[in-house]
Amino acid sequence: MTTKQIEAAYQQARSRYAEVGVDTEHALAVLATVPVSLHCWQGDDVGGFERQGAALSGGGIQVTGTHPGKARTIDELRADLAKAFSLIPGKHRLNLHAMYGDFEGKPVGRDQITSRHYRSWVDWARERSLGIDFNATCFSHPKADSGFTLSHRDEGMRRFWIEHVKRCREISAFMGRELGSACIHNLWIPDGAKDIPIDRWERRRLLRDALDEIYAVDYAPDEMKDALESKLFGIGSESFVVGSHDFYVCYALLRGKIICLDLGHYHPTESVPDKISALLQFFEEMLVHVSRGVRWDSDHIVILTDDLRSLMEEIVRADALGRVHLALDFFDGSMSRVGAWAIGARATLKAILSALLEPRDALRRQDAANDAFARLAWLEEARALPWGAVWDHYCLTQSVPVGEALVDDVREYEESVTRKRG
Numbered sequence: 001m002t003t004k005q006i007e008a009a010y011q012q013a014r015s016r017y018a019e020v021g022v023d024t025e026h027a028l029a030v031l032a033t034v035p036v037s038l039h040c041w042q043g044d045d046v047g048g049f050e051r052q053g054a055a056l057s058g059g060g061i062q063v064t065g066t067h068p069g070k071a072r073t074i075d076e077l078r079a080d081l082a083k084a085f086s087l088i089p090g091k092h093r094l095n096l097h098a099m100y101g102d103f104e105g106k107p108v109g110r111d112q113i114t115s116r117h118y119r120s121w122v123d124w125a126r127e128r129s130l131g132i133d134f135n136a137t138c139f140s141h142p143k144a145d146s147g148f149t150l151s152h153r154d155e156g157m158r159r160f161w162i163e164h165v166k167r168c169r170e171i172s173a174f175m176g177r178e179l180g181s182a183c184i185h186n187l188w189i190p191d192g193a194k195d196i197p198i199d200r201w202e203r204r205r206l207l208r209d210a211l212d213e214i215y216a217v218d219y220a221p222d223e224m225k226d227a228l229e230s231k232l233f234g235i236g237s238e239s240f241v242v243g244s245h246d247f248y249v250c251y252a253l254l255r256g257k258i259i260c261l262d263l264g265h266y267h268p269t270e271s272v273p274d275k276i277s278a279l280l281q282f283f284e285e286m287l288v289h290v291s292r293g294v295r296w297d298s299d300h301i302v303i304l305t306d307d308l309r310s311l312m313e314e315i316v317r318a319d320a321l322g323r324v325h326l327a328l329d330f331f332d333g334s335m336s337r338v339g340a341w342a343i344g345a346r347a348t349l350k351a352i353l354s355a356l357l358e359p360r361d362a363l364r365r366q367d368a369a370n371d372a373f374a375r376l377a378w379l380e381e382a383r384a385l386p387w388g389a390v391w392d393h394y395c396l397t398q399s400v401p402v403g404e405a406l407v408d409d410v411r412e413y414e415e416s417v418t419r420k421r422g
Contacts, residue, residue: 003396012389013390028397034352048099074120078124083338130179153202158206191207211255225285328341337418346406
């Protein structure tokens with residue numbers, strides 16, 4: 001489409017939305033303030049930059065696909081991230097895992113990492129006016145082979161992982177302080193049992209005590225914030241997960257932490273969108289990992305599904321865009337990894353925009369009047385409103401590819417950069 005066609009379509013859409021009481025300019029202004037945290041681990045199939053082979057054991061993380069050109073070094077990963085950010089409208093964040101430190105080719109124990117191993121990431125982010133979020137890496141390590149980390153019965157093993165997470169929190173505070181933007185440190189552990197356990201109580205007591213020790217040090221909330229991420233099951237933890245949703249909701253609420261909801265970490269019949277209005281009654285903030293499960297927690301590339309739209313509708317209807325932090329979490333090695341980032345982030349932003357363009361005032365009036373017919377009819381008609389023209393206009397004003405031009409842009413980057421990596 002030409003610029004003239006995009007703008008003409010937008011003006012028509014703007015007029016149509018005005019008829020139902022929606023100001024598209026206001027919606028776009030709000031959208032521009034919403035950051036999405038882009039996950040580094042999509043760029044190299046969750047490999048990291050520790051010693052060769054360290055990512056091959058422990059923790060049940062699996063990436064499928066052999067598309068050529070994955071990042072092999074920090075420089076390559078940063079180049080791919082920079083390209084991905086250039087394809088996504090708005091100003092966003094980087095989500096970094098501890099295993100992606102700048103270790104300069106030297107083996108560094110996870111219980112020995114310090115802020116100096118992430119200084120170059122901070123400098124890179126500062127140059128691009130990006131905030132950073134951070135994650136302890138409690139998987140892909142020989143000491144996670146048993147399937148247990150913070151709830152390990154062996155005190156030595158447990159102390160190793162406790163020290164790792166402590167250091168990750170300290171590094172997170174360093175990042176937030178340096179960049180002037182609070183770093184969210186998210187904790188997920190793979191701990192669980194493949195088959196029926198006997199002593200669930202003891203494992204969860206060990207985890208609770210480990211967390212209490214980890215969180216004994218307080219950091220300024222404008223530097224770092226703690227989040228806890230549950231899971232329903234995982235590879236090797238099909239029958240029991242120590243850090244379940246119930247466990248972490250209670251712990252986070254009592255200890256003043258952020259609860260993280262991953263879209264793939266619940267039973268397929270559970271509604272994650274429905275949890276938003278329930279949990280926000282009691283939590284000041286939440287973290288949502290935007291993912292897409294296909295039959296199970298498969299971390300497929302995020303696309304504009306009904307589930308994603310429902311999630312953003314619930315967040316917007318609760319006026320909670322400033323309270324819910326959004327981060328992508330998927331990994332797919334079967335296609336352009338840069339393209340996957342762009343698809344996922346753009347789908348997330350499309351869902352937010354669609355929710356912002358919902359005729360909420362009219363819908364609330366019908367809801368208050370208990371007019372079930374009008375409410376459902378309006379919801380159906382709202383889905384057919386020309387939000388796509390508003391999205392195209394937004395991409396144009398943000399100087400990112402519009403529509404299918406994204407494909408050509410990614411293809412050119414593959415031909416000129418990633419395919420030359422061998």
